[in-house]
Amino acid sequence: MEYYTLSRYAYWKYYFLILYYKLEEYPESVRVWIVFGTICMLLLVLIVVGNACRTFAHYRFTRLIQHNYNNYFEKMKTVASQARTLEPGEITEILELPKNFKMKEKQNRSFVPTLLAVRRELGSSLSRTNWIRLTQALKMPAYFESQILSRSIRKKVQAFKDVADLDATLKEAVASRYIFAKNRKLQMHARLHQARFGTSYPFKVLEEDPNLVFTDEMVVKYHNVLVYRQKNGLTMPNFIRWCNRVPVNEELRIFAVNEIRLFRRKEDCAELLSMLIGSREEAFSCALIRALGELEYLPAEKEFCRRYLSASFTERQVLAEAIGALGSGNPEVVQFLEEDFLQTTDYVTRMVLLRVLYRYGDIGRKAYTRLREGATPELLPYFVHIECDLIDSRHYA
Amino acid sequence: MLETFDTIFSYFVAIYSTIVLSSYVAMAILAFLEHRKHYTYHDDAYTIDELKKSPYTPGISIVAPAYNEEKTVITNVKSLLSLDYPDFEVVIVNDGSKDKTLELLIENFDLVKVPYAYVEKIKTKPFRGLYKTKSDNPSFKRLTVVDKVNGGTKADASNAGINVLSNKFFVCTDVDCVLDQYALYRIIWPTMASTRRVIAVSATMRMSNGSIVEEGKMVDARPPHSLIPLFQDLEYTRSFLIGKTALARINALQNVSGGFGMFDREIAIKAGGYDGDSFAEDMDIVARMVRYMCDTGEDYRIVQIPETCCWTEGPSTLKVLSRQRTRWGRGLFQFYGVHRDMVGNRNYRRYGALTLTYVFFFELLAPVVELIGYLSVFWFFLRGAVNYHTIWIAFLGLYIFAQLLTMVIISYDNWVGTSFKKKTDYLWFVMASLLEPFLYHPLNTYFSLRGYWKHILGTQMVWGNMTRKGVQSAKPVGPKPTTLAPMQQPQQKKPDA
Numbered sequence: 001m002e003y004y005t006l007s008r009y010a011y012w013k014y015y016f017l018i019l020y021y022k023l024e025e026y027p028e029s030v031r032v033w034i035v036f037g038t039i040c041m042l043l044l045v046l047i048v049v050g051n052a053c054r055t056f057a058h059y060r061f062t063r064l065i066q067h068n069y070n071n072y073f074e075k076m077k078t079v080a081s082q083a084r085t086l087e088p089g090e091i092t093e094i095l096e097l098p099k100n101f102k103m104k105e106k107q108n109r110s111f112v113p114t115l116l117a118v119r120r121e122l123g124s125s126l127s128r129t130n131w132i133r134l135t136q137a138l139k140m141p142a143y144f145e146s147q148i149l150s151r152s153i154r155k156k157v158q159a160f161k162d163v164a165d166l167d168a169t170l171k172e173a174v175a176s177r178y179i180f181a182k183n184r185k186l187q188m189h190a191r192l193h194q195a196r197f198g199t200s201y202p203f204k205v206l207e208e209d210p211n212l213v214f215t216d217e218m219v220v221k222y223h224n225v226l227v228y229r230q231k232n233g234l235t236m237p238n239f240i241r242w243c244n245r246v247p248v249n250e251e252l253r254i255f256a257v258n259e260i261r262l263f264r265r266k267e268d269c270a271e272l273l274s275m276l277i278g279s280r281e282e283a284f285s286c287a288l289i290r291a292l293g294e295l296e297y298l299p300a301e302k303e304f305c306r307r308y309l310s311a312s313f314t315e316r317q318v319l320a321e322a323i324g325a326l327g328s329g330n331p332e333v334v335q336f337l338e339e340d341f342l343q344t345t346d347y348v349t350r351m352v353l354l355r356v357l358y359r360y361g362d363i364g365r366k367a368y369t370r371l372r373e374g375a376t377p378e379l380l381p382y383f384v385h386i387e388c389d390l391i392d393s394r395h396y397a
Numbered sequence: 398m399l400e401t402f403d404t405i406f407s408y409f410v411a412i413y414s415t416i417v418l419s420s421y422v423a424m425a426i427l428a429f430l431e432h433r434k435h436y437t438y439h440d441d442a443y444t445i446d447e448l449k450k451s452p453y454t455p456g457i458s459i460v461a462p463a464y465n466e467e468k469t470v471i472t473n474v475k476s477l478l479s480l481d482y483p484d485f486e487v488v489i490v491n492d493g494s495k496d497k498t499l500e501l502l503i504e505n506f507d508l509v510k511v512p513y514a515y516v517e518k519i520k521t522k523p524f525r526g527l528y529k530t531k532s533d534n535p536s537f538k539r540l541t542v543v544d545k546v547n548g549g550t551k552a553d554a555s556n557a558g559i560n561v562l563s564n565k566f567f568v569c570t571d572v573d574c575v576l577d578q579y580a581l582y583r584i585i586w587p588t589m590a591s592t593r594r595v596i597a598v599s600a601t602m603r604m605s606n607g608s609i610v611e612e613g614k615m616v617d618a619r620p621p622h623s624l625i626p627l628f629q630d631l632e633y634t635r636s637f638l639i640g641k642t643a644l645a646r647i648n649a650l651q652n653v654s655g656g657f658g659m660f661d662r663e664i665a666i667k668a669g670g671y672d673g674d675s676f677a678e679d680m681d682i683v684a685r686m687v688r689y690m691c692d693t694g695e696d697y698r699i700v701q702i703p704e705t706c707c708w709t710e711g712p713s714t715l716k717v718l719s720r721q722r723t724r725w726g727r728g729l730f731q732f733y734g735v736h737r738d739m740v741g742n743r744n745y746r747r748y749g750a751l752t753l754t755y756v757f758f759f760e761l762l763a764p765v766v767e768l769i770g771y772l773s774v775f776w777f778f779l780r781g782a783v784n785y786h787t788i789w790i791a792f793l794g795l796y797i798f799a800q801l802l803t804m805v806i807i808s809y810d811n812w813v814g815t816s817f818k819k820k821t822d823y824l825w826f827v828m829a830s831l832l833e834p835f836l837y838h839p840l841n842t843y844f845s846l847r848g849y850w851k852h853i854l855g856t857q858m859v860w861g862n863m864t865r866k867g868v869q870s871a872k873p874v875g876p877k878p879t880t881l882a883p884m885q886q887p888q889q890k891k892p893d894a
Contacts, residue, residue, distance in 0.1 A: 027787070030790050037794035044797065051804070051808055154436065161440055165446070215592055217586075217590040220454065221447055223452070224450050258453075381512065385514040390530070391511050396514075397662075
């Protein structure tokens with residue numbers, strides 16, 4: 001009797017064929033269900049093992065973060081809070097880092113939460129130079145650079161966010177690669193990075209990109225970037241150029257006007273007024289009116305009154321608020337508001353007008369009293385509402 | 398004749414189940430893509446930090462109707478007021494409670510009736526008054542209490558709340574829900590990040606039964622340790638992390654949960670608000686808003702966010718569960734009666750053409766098909782025509798598929814940032830999943846059919862009170878959780894897995 005030794009491949013093939021011919025004996029429906037069940041079973045095992053591995057990896061990483069926090073938090077705080085500029089050697093000594101210290105990606109990543117905690121705790125008492133040197137001692141800039149240059153979008157985006165959070169340094173050339181990236185989120189983060197840390201005039205891309213999409217998310221982020229730049233004495237953009245950008249980007253224009261208002265740039269008011277005179281878009285006009293009102297630019301009052309009667313209810317409400325904010329004390333304006341209260345049919349506009357008159361000094365209060373005395377029973381609740389201090393009628397809608 | 402019927406029936410069952418299974422696979426894949434996108438771009442701590450600093454962060458109003466909630470209302474309102482968000486208001490609508498709900502609110506928050514100029518933008522039962530605090534406590538200033546005549550439904554009370562709120566977006570929740578501290582940051586973000594107008598945002602909800610809740614705040618999220626709420630927790634997680642996420646991916650989400658969902662106020666009012674007569678008011682309002690957007694030719698998005706933002710106390714007895722599910726069944730039936738013109742209608746985009754058609758065949762009709770299936774098996778059994786080998790192998794295949802789906806949910810939940818502190822808590826899900834096909838699923842089918850039957854008969858139905866055990870009274874088992882190091886606080890960055 002001869003014996004044959006099967007090779008590994010033939011061995012697998014042999015059992016596979018046994019299974020295959022066994023399966024062939026069954027009816028079609030049973031075969032389908034067996035194949036379906038087997039695939040599900042294999043996937044199930046795969047997911048269970050994957051989950052177990054991920055959980056274990058996460059557990060180890062959390063431990064590493066905790067370990068770094070316990071070992072380095074106080075030392076990092078000591079370095080970052082020193083008023084005197086420390087030499088790199090001194091920082092290495094305080095941190096007790098070994099000579100020829102090298103970092104692996106995972107270790108760098110595990111340092112980020114500890115660094116963030118230090119930054120959050122020290123706040124304004126943090127020494128910027130020592131902080132930069134601390135991140136350099138931990139080789140964080142190199143880590144962020146490698147993350148941004150990696151193939152993973154998540155790593156790139158996360159690195160940009162971490163750099164912004166940690167106020168770390170990064171070569172401008174690394175970020176500028178992605179300023180016109182196809183991926184919109186990555187593009188946004190690269191642009192935000194450039195806007196935050198750029199030394200020359202980093203807002204050119206906002207003024208020149210014809211395909212710019214400016215979402216509310218970008219509004220929030222760009223505002224925070226501008227606050228950061230102002231705080232650190234970096235060049236601020238020319239908002240008027242953003243308004244006059246060609247092709248027009250409505251959202252960017254509105255943002256620019258709002259920024260003029262929030263940064264209280266009174267020197268731009270004359271330009272804003274000339275824009276208002278030619279403006280037809282409601283949202284943009286409302287932003288201009290609000291800005292001019294809050295910046296108390298009195299020459300705008302005449303234009304406010306001119307626009308009022310041809311404006312929509314929304315714009316009228318903003319105009320009335322702006323007239324109230326200007327508070328010029330002009331009796332003609334008060335009379336104008338009073339007359340509109342009697343004519344308007346919109347209840348929100350009516351409420352806004354009443355509130356403006358009620359707070360418009362003595363002359364406004366007199367007009368308010370006159371209106372109250374002549375009010376019909378249907379209008380009386382509006383007066384009682386306005387007079388109640390417990391109700392915040394600013395947001396009546 | 399019988400043979401022909403058997404063949405037709407077999408083909409019908411085969412096609413029906415193939416579509417159902419394929420749709421589950423497709424939804425799991427779509428949900429995977431959505432979760433991957435979320436994992437790639439979203440960073441909770443970063444988002445919260447950006448929104449906290451910005452003057453552009455939109456205000457949010459929270460509307461919570463309360464009817465006979467004297468046991469829990471104070472703790473829960475305090476919990477709502479303590480949420481972390483720069484600009485929000487809490488509007489509690491006392492829907493003509495017969496107990497001391499209103500009195501307790503007045504007493505605890507130092508409220509007085511104010512002469513609010515109420516305008517009924519959406520028709521409701523008569524408005525009785527509005528209360529504001531006279532206390533100097535800044536968090537109490539965020540509270541508004543509306544008192545109205547009982548309307549019999551949550552929808553009517555919510556509409557009264559919508560009439561008085563002042564922000565662009567409003568969150569609709571229940572007064573007994575426990576919200577995550579950062580829930581408002583998470584729910585507002587999609588409206589800001591989207592290039593299209595986001596008219597509604599749905600967030601993941603879970604069961605609070607079994608969790609440790611102190612002072613209305615979630616201290617330790619755990620899965621319920623009793624069967625009925627545990628089944629529901631698994632069902633909710635499956636629905637939110639797979640079904641709704643997948644539908645939101647293709648902008649065809651049909652339902653924003655009444656427990657926690659955010660809406661665009663302007664569109665909600667223009668669409669007519671909630672339907673006071675509907676038993677599925679959450680599904681109904683989405684349909685109305687979609688109808689409005691499609692009829693006016695405007696572009697819109699409805700988003701689902703994967704993070705758990707809200708915990709609700711699920712029915713813990715069979716009786717309460719039966720009442721709830723019967724109402725849901727009835728609500729679904731009623732919904733299709735009202736919005737039948739949208740089903741399969743391409744004018745209502747993917748929502749009408751795809752989702753409503755799918756839900757009609759595979760959710761509304763599923764209990765009916767299942768009942769026919771049970772009856773047929775019984776009939777085949779009487780005729781001696783049952784092929785037991787095929788039945789068992791098919792059942793085993795489906796059973797393994799159900800377990801696979803549960804493991805997929807656990808993976809997704811883990812991926813998007815689980816609320817469970819211990820990963821072993823997922824073993825409860827595994828246990829529930831093993832038992833679900835035998836215990837929970839048949840019951841649900843029965844309750845749905847009962848709901849349909851009641852709707853067909855036109856039986857008068859009232860909103861039942863859910864007997865609450867009051868999770869906030871739960872005492873921690875074992876040692877009280879210790880304070881974590883700053884890096885382990887909820888704002889911790891999500892590390893790469």
